Amino acid sequence: MTVRLRYFAAFREICQLDQETYCGQFKTVADLYELICKKYQFTLNMQQTRPAINDRFCAWDNALQENDLVVFIPPVAGG
Amino acid sequence: MTVRLRYFAAFREICQLDQETYCGQFKTVADLYELICKKYQFTLNMQQTRPAINDRFCAWDNALQENDLVVFIPPVAGG
Amino acid sequence: MSLQNEANTRAKFMLSQGPVHLEYQHSCSPESGALVSFDGLVRNNNEGKDVLRLEYSAYAELALHEGSLIVKEAVDCFALQAALCSHALGVLEIGQLAVSIRVWASHRGEGFEACRWIIDQVKSRVPIWKKESYTDGTCEWVLCQHVGHHGH
């Protein structure tokens, strides 16, 4: 399956990418995060990160669909 | 003893006076309040009113001195 | 003299003839992370009655003294960089500003607590009175009527 990924803040600095298209073997957002963490050596675990699909927060066990836009959100610090 | 009195808000409307000089037999602010309440038929009791001498809050049992400026303060409602 | 001036700048209580116009300056000190503000507006109803306008009256000498004590206590107790309060006197129409409070703190927790504390203290300690005029043509000094029956 192929999905689109966008990166922000600490993740963007680590992988040096704003966005990319990713193709691989995964079903849920959690599966995808595991693959991406390995690829870029992200050290934040799933308790520290929140996933979003198509500009909305989602659960880690949400299934992904072809061409979904996925964002992994490191700890926020607004205000 | 003679003291000066100023009146505000509800008290001013009842006695129709901004200020007056009052001469009588009293020792404490409480004594004076009793006399003034009788004179103008004020209905607020000492729990509902606070006394001030010379522009500072004081206790009801404070002794008065010749020419003191006394104000009886009805329940405040700023804000 | 210089210290006195500084303290007065950091903690200030004012009375305003007519609606309050406190300049909106957000910055205060490089240590301030939070500015918390309270503005009290004249509402069109109170205790079930339709309010037309109101009038504030003060015992100015004591009000300024007591109000200054309150903002100075707040600066000390909540470790604020600064606290300002201005209260209106005279006739106010619906929607106009009756009181404005500005509090600068390092963190938002103290800022919210201090701002809330100041307005509560002003309402309970400062000799200012409010006369409400209602749409039915009547008027009264708030809290001064029938207090013999239900206290205040």
Next chain:
Amino acid sequence: MSLQNEANTRAKFMLSQGPVHLEYQHSCSPESGALVSFDGLVRNNNEGKDVLRLEYSAYAELALHEGSLIVKEAVDCFALQAALCSHALGVLEIGQLAVSIRVWASHRGEGFEACRWIIDQVKSRVPIWKKESYTDGTCEWVLCQHVGHHGH
């Protein structure tokens, strides 16, 4: 359509390029008795480090969605007349405005609670990140470093 517009006016979340400049309009509705405001300022220190400046970055699409949910929830839960929030993006210097919140309520109790609730929610839910630059030449994404050791 008209109802939707009204709801958007009563509860609005915005992102600002550069420091926040929220117009200071005190009046809102004749039923409002309290306007409570919070302004978050860039402080010259954080967690013991001397801050030189900072930079906010956002996932704008989701930040606007989540921020709008927060102000709408606040209007409903605290029975507010209106709630506004604007958050800065980009580089900010010491003393500049990072976030402004304005809440109009009938009474001050709900106003203070709602304003505090909104800033707490914004800080925990809205995808905005802060990169602090320190006077020693280093910089870091706040909360994103070493979180494996002590959580967030």
